[in-house]
Amino acid sequence: MTQQINRRRFLGLLPALAVSAAAPELASAAGINDYPEKPIRVIVPFPAGSGTDDSARFIAQSITAQTGQSVVIDNRPGANGFIAAKAAATAPVDGYTMLVTTNTTHAANASLFKKLPYDPTKDFAPVSLIAKSGLVLVVPLDSPVRTVAELTALAKKKEGKLTFASGSSSTRISSELYKIMSGAPALHVPYKGVPQALTDLMGHQIDFMITDISPARPLIQAGKLRAIAVTTAQRHPLFKDVPTMAESGLPDYELTAWVAAFFPAGTPKPIVEQMSHLIQKAVGNRAAVDHFARTGGQALSSTPEELTAFVRSETLKWAKTIKAAGIQPE
Missing domain, CATH: 3.40.190.150 (Bordetella uptake gene, domain 1)
Known part of the structure; x- marks a missing residue:
């Protein structure tokens, strides 16, 4: 899209103008670089x-x-x-x-x-x-959890001792929303960013996480994490065999970043x-x-x-x- 600036408007903008990509001849005359x-x-x-x-x-x-x-x-x-x-x-x-x-x-x-x-x-x-x-719910590959229902059951069995990580508001709120909708008690562990949280998840210092797909995907493909559910309204193209949170027993659950x-x-x-x-x-x-x-x-x-x-x-x-x-x- 090429921005059109007439001479009158251009002159009116001169006090604040640092550049004019749309009128190079005027910019050059005024001594303003692109x-x-x-x-x-x-x-x-x-x-x-x-x-x-x-x-x-x-x-x-x-x-x-x-x-x-x-x-x-x-x-x-x-x-x-x-x-x-x-x-x-x-x-x-x-x-x-x-x-x-x-x-x-x-x-x-x-x-x-x-x-x-x-x-x-x-x-x-x-x-x-x-x-x-969207985001994806993941657990360590050797976790006994394979579905959202199993995660909820485990969280209730452990009576609030199950932990989840966050590295942003999306990753935290998605898990908090899961807790409220499922009734699953779990302890929040905040991180400065998602990559560090995923490292600790693979090291079993954390039990589960709802994370950005970008950093989690290679770990899922490498067999280091298991994808349980996605937060989008429909199944994600990258994880066609992974159900949505709604399909997993939480109707109306949807969250995108x-x-x-x-x-x-x-x-x-x-x-x-x-x-x-x-x-x-x-x-x-x-x-x-x-x-x-x-x-x-x-x-x-x-x-x-x-x-x-x-x-x-x-x-x-x-x-x-x-x-x-x-x-x-x-």
Whole structure:
């Protein structure tokens, strides 16, 4: 999509304008270089190897291919995304620091915590959606559990001593929702990210986890973890023999996560729109569809305005889910 800017509008934007990709002749006359003209830093709230990290790196490669500028991934895991979100919110508003994050920081945290060190709405300029994905319930391969019903029975037998891991709001809330809907007592063990949690699950330090598909899939394929159920409404294309949570005895159970890009609030609109265009192009092709399908997700893009509306609706949806899961804000 080529942005058209007439001369009057262009002159009106000059005080805040850092770039004009749509009117190169005017930009050249004004002495403004095309954006981007230097490396871009992408902050990610989760560790390397996580599903969000994978999405960020895919987008980074495409931005580099489209612009010739390098993109540096800055993983800042921990504190339920607080560290990364705050770093991004206070970064310079020049278009060279972007946050690639999830519903954790921009939808769920508002209901999980009484107070946040950042404002998901006021502190950020939405850029574009990137992908969405379901999750998968996994146990160690040698676990006696093969179905959701068996997991529930074991949890009740152990009277709350069964443990589950989380590395994001999605992975926690999905398990808390399972507990409420099934009546299965279990102890929550938080981690900074999903990869570390999966390592401990394979080491039998944790009993089960509902996790992002991307980091879990190779472990399932390698015979180190067993997939019990998926959280999507229909069976997942990567796990056609694995039932949904609803099929497993929990009617109406459905939960999906998403990934999106944000700039700090105050970033000039032309830069936001140019980056949105780059991301839309990155995920709007067969290579992106195939990549996200292999990692358990679905490529998905949006305009900044569409993402603004989406985040608003998702915040309300996650608030209802968190309430249904019985989670009290910390």
